[in-house]
Amino acid sequence: MKDDIILRVAAKIVMPFMLLFGLYVQFHGDFGPGGGFQAGVIAAAAIVFYGLIFGLDAARRLVPDRLVEALVALGVLIYAGVGIAGLLLGGAYLDYFVLDAHDTVHGQHRGIFWVEAGVGITVSAVMLKLFYMFAGRGQKE
């Protein structure tokens, strides 16, 4: 589909909005529908869309395999790290109340923010990696 000018132009126009919507869903999840999982899928879908139009290699140049693989693990580490931070600050594992010394509600906000960020990173990286893996199989055979 690389040569279709309508698709190319449309993809370039739509891409930033998709990514922005992913960020909105990620960080507005406290107030509206959404959260890390949904945002991760939307962000991955934007890259998958790019890959469908411009080819797998172009998508791999945009988001390299090594980066994706690192992000798969990074998300889980962030989530687990929030739990460890709670332990170090004198609470229980995944206890957000202790994350802010003055206001427990702020601690909750902080904990939920980082936890959702971890979920979003892992989900988007796994979705993207699945796409790379499946789409890459047909190419070399």
Add this chain to the structure above:
Amino acid sequence: METLIVNVLLTGLAVVVVAMALQRNLFGVVVLSGIYSFLMATALVALDAVDVAMTEAAVGAGVSTVLLLGALHLFSSMEAKPLHRPLLPLVIALGMGAVLAYGILGLPSFSDPQAPIHVHVAPVYLSSVMRETGVPNVVTAVLASYRGYDTLGETVVVFTAGAGVIALLRRRKRLKEKDK
């Protein structure tokens, strides 16, 4: 009105499922499964479960359709004729369906405010969520805070799935290089 919308959507879902079972062209099946996911997402919006609807639309209709199309690209797009008549699976499926339908009879009626699920911890969450977490979206608060351990487990499941796919497909690639 809401009941009518939900019933129309559920009928549409049933029609799509039957069409999917009859369809021999696998590309058609993939498109139908995308339609199924969108209908399901709309039904979930009608039932006020927007968070789930968003996930269904993004994962069910978006990413999994792309993955199925990617898989379809690797082999023939027509379903092979079954070698024997699949009578036993049909009987098992119908029996399972009957058991599930029997199980539904034991559930509290739909949107019954006195159902156990609505009188156990849900009122506690609804009344204390703003005071304790300050997060207006109760779904997010329950998911990330009250049930943080479960979500950690889910994230690890997603991670494991990704790691599993990487391990499986990578190894194949290396073996092929060795063959050459």
